[in-house]
Each structure stands twice: as structure tokens, then as C-alpha cells.
Amino acid sequence: MKKTDFVENTGVEVLAEDGCKKRPPKDNPWKNSRLIIGTIILGILIIIAFVGQLFWDKTLVNVGSSPLNLPPVGNEYRDQIGNWAHPLGTDNSGRDILALVLVGLPHSLGIGFVSATIGLTIGIIFGFSAGYLGGRVDDVIRLLSDTTMNIPALLILIIIQSLIPNAGFFAMALLLAVFAWQSPTRVLRAQVLSMKHADYVKLAQLSGSPDQEIMFKEMMPNLMPFLISQLTAGTSYSVLILVGVEVLGLGSQKIPSLGITLNNAINASAILRGMWWWWGIPTIILIVVFMCLLLITVGLDEVSNPRLRDH
Amino acid sequence: MNGLTWKYALHRIGIYLLTILISITLIFVISRAVPGDPIENMWRQLEMQKGQIEGVDLIIDHYKELFGLNEPIGIQYLKYLWNTVRFEFGVSFVHYPTSVSSMIGHALPWTLGLGLITTLIIFIFGNGIGAVFGWERTPKFIKTIIPSSLIFTSIPSVLAALFLLSIFSKNLGWFPLAGAYNSNVTQGWNWPYIASVIKYGFLPVLSILLVNIGWTILGMRAMVVTIGGADYVRLAQAKGLKPFYILKKYTVRNALLPQLTSLALSLGGLISGQVLVESIFSYPGMGMLIFRAIREQDFNVIQATSYMFILITATSVLLIDLLYPLIDPRITHGED
């Protein structure tokens, strides 16, 4: 239902007007508990990873650099007792799990972030053009996104990666970006279409500002939290695909990552052998990362859309 | 008047065919963009690993013949296109001379079954629970569960699968560790076999379900809350209709279309998740086929199975698109 309908039917406009006037200044939309919690936990994880890399020996990610099948501190596995030399244990070919996590996490997040940024940039350009210019441009962009958005990215990447096994950081990010622009394009187009008819944009048009200026000066600030939420959602999406490809055994084997660690664990039947730390620690870290990204996304959505609050 | 109009149906089918064409072209371009001849490379590599293989040159020749690899690139493309649309994918490199289509044929029913059941459960139960959460008459204490469904939505199904497998199969031993049915039972329409299929499929379904049902629940809840304030719902109340009848015929009925749209949008993710979950549970579907083919570097199988997954996704989306007008009479001339 449109807001105006609601207002006319219930007479709540009295309430809305008054409510706005009386809103205390401390009611800052950016003080969103989900957004804050998500950002803090994710921030801590990233800081730990970067600081950890300074203090922890990164060469421990190499095969044979540590004893095999060592459990985390305080655990015992097949006559081996975990020790502080390898606090999170090791895998069956002597890789230190802590080192894998410290190196792998920023790497996966980084690829996801870069690809989401590229995807969002394309999305902004396409979405704005489609929504604002309309006509032919809109038709072409919509056809392009409609036809490609139903192709599961994971499967195309499987084909690509099986042929080009050792794609580097940026190649990987670019590949993921190919599937990261459709969603922002769609959403931005819709946003621009609804804003196009907003009074303040019309006013700017009447006063003679050129189109591009209106697009960026007037619309951008209003879209800011919305764009950031698209960015975190995109990052989450790209990391998800990346992990998926790696779990299947693809992705560059040169750079250690959480997904590849999981693939190794699955191939070595780590679950059946009871080596829970091998698959469990990367899994938990990934789950926390995904949760944080979701909390940030949801929080930002609430910041940009007041009607989502208090539900 | 209402229902499917030709314009709408043709538009949707056009998008569908274009999606398939783009996918096939993409796969073709990718495989040709790699330096050297991928098929020959693959065989030589296999030869190096496994020693001399009988009649390699013959196989390669047969292959080049089938896909016209000695002809100009345009002809190659057309032949490739023609072969793909008739599901002619050649033979497996590793399991020579098994044809790829027969491998897919064995795996396809499992994948379709698993996917269909999961999707149905997600749609029916997700929307049912979502409607209850959004309904104004639902007691407050039930609604307090809502935030927890948000937490589940962020866990990728592959990670959920690892946990479920470890806890319920490995540690508790309630469910089998791998496979799709008990191989000691005769296959067919008998209860022990069906029961074993359900038991083996339970955890894979649950892994995909746990994660994706959350989105459906939250989406439906939001829709029910919004529609609950609509004029026609209020008029229905004024008519003295029973609250549950209003929920069913007025609120949920109108919320289903947007929910169907979001289901169509999430299918790609659902299917990607299934590929991974099948791999974790060694479920004999096409996801497992891909997983194994990647390990064995059986490129032909990887390519064909991925294509099949893309085809399934696009077809399901098309089917949902064609379903819209049956659920909502308004979608007859609309583009969006």
C-alpha cells in the first residue's frame, strides 16, 4: 500500500507530522544496533588477521611446515596433544590452521570486496542510465541483466576455473564481478525511477540543472547508505561463490584460503576422522563473517529506509 | 482477458532462449579462449599421469570430428550449439567410453528430486511460517523467535551441511554418511526403499532448507504486515469474515506473487547450494558428478553438467514466470 493511502485512511498524518516535530535529536538513524554489532565484529576479525600476520609465521601455511594431524591446544587426537606452537592445530599434510586462517581470511574477503566494488560501479552506471535515460538504453540494459541474472555464477566459474586453474587475486575478482552487477543494477534502476518523480529532483530540473548534475548531486547523498548496503551484500555474495568454487576443489592452489582448506578437509575425510578443527574452524569463521555482512546490510537498509525500523 | 497472454508468454520465453544461448556461447568462448586445444591437452595430461592409454589418437580424432575442431571457428560454434541443444556432450575422458549424457541421465533424477522437494518445502513452509509471524493475531511470544531466523539466513548451505554431517551422521549416527539410498534394499516402489531414500535425503534437504527458508519467512512476514493494512483487508474485516479466512484469501493470496518472484530470483543460489551440498553428502546427483569430475579433471563432464544446471535454473525460472498469471490475475500485460 502506498503511504499516502495509509495516511488518508487512518488520519495518522496528524501523528506523523507531530511525531516528526517532536522527534528527539538523539534519534540518529546511523545508531543502528545491527549495523554497529556487525561492523565491530567484522572489524575485529580483520584487525586480528592483519595484526596476526605480523606476529605469526606465514610460512606455516606450506605443506610439511608443521607436524601432521595436531589438534588445537588442550585437545588430544591419536596420542598427540595440542600445544601453543600450533594453537589451532594442523592438517594432515602439516599446514598450520592458524596461519591458514590469518592469511586466508583477508584474501577471501579482499577478493569479495574488490569484485563487489567493481560490480557496484557497473551497477551504478547501468542502473542510473537505465532509470534516468529510459527508452532504448533501459531496454538494452534490462535485457542484458534479465538474461544473465538467471545464470548461476558458481557454474560458469566452475567451467572457467577448471580451464584456468591459477587465476590471481584480481583475475578472480574480475571473474566474480561479471556476476555481481545485475542485482545492484536492478535495485538502483528501481530506486532512480522512484526518485525521478520525487519533488526535489523535479525542482532541480525546473531550475535548469543539467541531467548529470541532478543525478549525482541530488540523488547520490540520499542513496548513500543504500549503496553501502549493496556493497556489503555484494561482498557477501562474491565471497559465497568464491568459497563454493574453492570447496569444490578449484581456485588458485598457490594462495591458501579458507575454501581450499575446506576442500582439503573434505577430500581427506576430516569429518569421519574426527579432525573437527580442520573443517570446523574455517567454517565457524566463515559463518561469523557472513553473519556480520548480513547484519551490516540489514542495518544499512534500515538506515536508508526508515519504514523498516521498529518492526 | 486474464490468465496468460501471448505477449507476456512470448516475452518470457524469448528471455529464456536468450539466457540459454548466452550460456552456451559463454561456455564455448571460455573453452576456446584457453591456449592450445583443451581436449588434446587434457588427454596428454591424463596420459602423463596414467601412462599409455590405448587408442588415444583415435579418441581425439573422433572428438575433433564430432565437434568439428578442424573446421573454422564459426562452423565449430554452430556444431557446438547443435550438439548442446540435443544433449550430445561426447564421452567422458576418464570413464571412457561412457557418454556424458548417460552419466548425467543417471544423476539427473536425484538432483531434480532433491531440488524439487527442497524448493517445495521452502516455499510452502517458509510462507506458512512467515504468514504466522506477520499475522497480527499471532501471540507475541511466538513472534519473539523472528530474529533467530535472520541468523540462519546468513550461513551458506555448504557450511550448514558440514555441521549437520558431523553432528548427526558422524557423532550421533542417526543418519547415513553418504549416498542416496540403502544399497541393500531392492530399488523400486517398495516402502523400505522409499524410507531409505527419505532417510538418506533428509540431511541434504535440511542443509539447503535451514538457510534458505529464513529469507522466505522474513519476506512473507513483511508482505503480510504490509498487506494487513490494505483497504481491502479492512473491508474484509468490516464484512465480518473470520480472521483466518481473511488471512488465507485476502492477505496471503496477495502476498504470494511477490514471494514467487523472490523464489525465482533465489533459484540460482539454491541450485548452487545444492551442487555443494551434494558434494558434501556424496549424494549421487549432478553436483556430486561435478565434484568428482573436477577432482578427475574430466573437463567434458564439468562443462556438460554445469550447462545442465544452468538449463535447469533457467527452465525453473521460466516455469515460475508462466505461473504468475494463474496466481495473480493482474499480471497480464505488465512488464515488471
Next chain:
Amino acid sequence: MNSYVLDVRKLKVDYATSMKTIQAVKGISFSIQKGETLGLIGESGSGKTTTAMAILRLLQNPGRVVGGEVILNSDIDLLTLSERELRKVRWTELALITQGSMNSLNPTMRVCEQIADGILAHKEMNDKNELNEYIKNLLKLVGLPERVFNQFPHELSGGMKQRVCIAMAASLNPSLLIADEPTSALDVITQRIVAQTLLDIKERLNTSLLIIGHDIGLMAQMADRVAVMIDGFIVEVGTMQEVLSSPEHQYTQILVDSMPSIKRRKPLTAIDERTRSEISNKLCVSSEMTEVTTGHWVAVN
């Protein structure tokens, strides 16, 4: 006293949020006799729709009736009914025609189903043919062609939809019809057709009608008596004739003055914010009313 179909006494409605409570209806009283049409007039935000919703007990959160009585047919207080009792009264005694016909029909149900479910909720009707005939007859009564029976709302024009709503409201012969701005979303020609249909139906069923609106011109042609609302108060009640010819309250005078006339062109006067709050503040002190002539009541302040 006469037997009233509806008697509203000191009705009070609040919208309460955690930050502030807004009094939308501040203790108003009025009554409707059998067969009578009462117009409730006021600008948007004056609380007239809230009043209607309170009578029907359809207020949405955070709206709440905080005082008063709404007596139906001189014996039932609607505000004290249990949910089950309320459901029985709705549609059989009390029917609603909503504002903005665009949104008041369920887009995914055929017209016939939407009329039928209201009937079936209150009446045993096992013979499907009989029910269908009854509904077709209702549609004919409001001047709709038979094909409408099987159509969906999006296939109808705004005026047709509103007539479907009227047919629906009339389906159980209620003692009171409440029409909340029944013509506001329509063009002028359609407005007249819909208004006429509404009056015809009302005459034929011999029911009472509470009509809510802001268009005093249209109201003048439809209502027998009128009640004028501002800011949650009723400032004047009387026959249409009397109120139009000799408006007593300052606000009514402004309102009547705003009526267009062909005979002489008037300057477009509008009530300014200061006058409005002055009136409102005075009413807050006392909203007591006196009878100037028989049946013509005016707020003292």
C-alpha cells in the same frame, strides 16, 4: 425520543505512540434516525474517518477508543461487544463503503466471490444458483452489466469498482451504511453517478446512511442532516437546509462560504492556520453545544 439507528455519545479516540498521544476524536456525540442520511463533514485530519473507523471498530494501531458509547438500534453498545458478537453485527447491521475504491477490492478475487463471502459469512445459502442469482440481481441494482460478475477488480473502472462496493455493502440489507468519502477518488461525472446509485440503494433498502466527506457541495445534495467537524470536535449539527442557510459557528460559516456559486464569483478564501488554532483552542476549553433552533446545535465557543 425517536428510535435511533445509531447513537454516538462522547466518543473519544487517541492515537498513542511511545513518544506522544494524539487525540484524534475529542468526545463527539451525534445520532442517526431510521432512514436518515447524515453527512459528517470536515477537512482531512479533522477526525471524520477516524470516527467512522471507531464506530466500525476497525481502528488500526496505534488508534484506540478511550471513551464513549456507540449504540446501535437503541440496544447494543458496539464498543462492548466481544469479537464473535461483533462479527455477527458487521455487514448484517453495519456495512462500510470505503474511501478510494481503487484499493478496497481484493485484486486476486473475482467480484462474485468477494460479494459471496460476505453473504456466506452470515447466511446459510446452500443453493449455489440461488446465491449467484442474488448477486447478479445486486449488480443489476447498482446498474452494472452482468459480465462484471465474473471479472477481476483490475478489469473495472473506478466508478464500476465503487458501485461493486455499494452492491457489496447492500448485500445483507444492513440498517446502517457508512460511506467514507465514497466519491473522492472519482471524476466529477462518475461522482454523480456513484452518488446517485448510493442514494437509490439507500431509498430502496430503506436504510440509514452516514456519509463522510469534505465536499460540501456534493454533501448538500445527498444528506438530510449535517455534522461539521474540526480538529476532533463537532461544532455544528442541524438539517442541511438550516446549516447552509444560517450557519452559526465561525468555522461553518467559512466552510459554507467556500461553496462555489455561479451567481457571484467569490474570492478564494481559505482558512488560515491562526484562525484554525484559535477555534481549536477555544473548543478545548469547552465543547459544549446549545440548541439555537429545534435540532440545530452549535458549539458555544
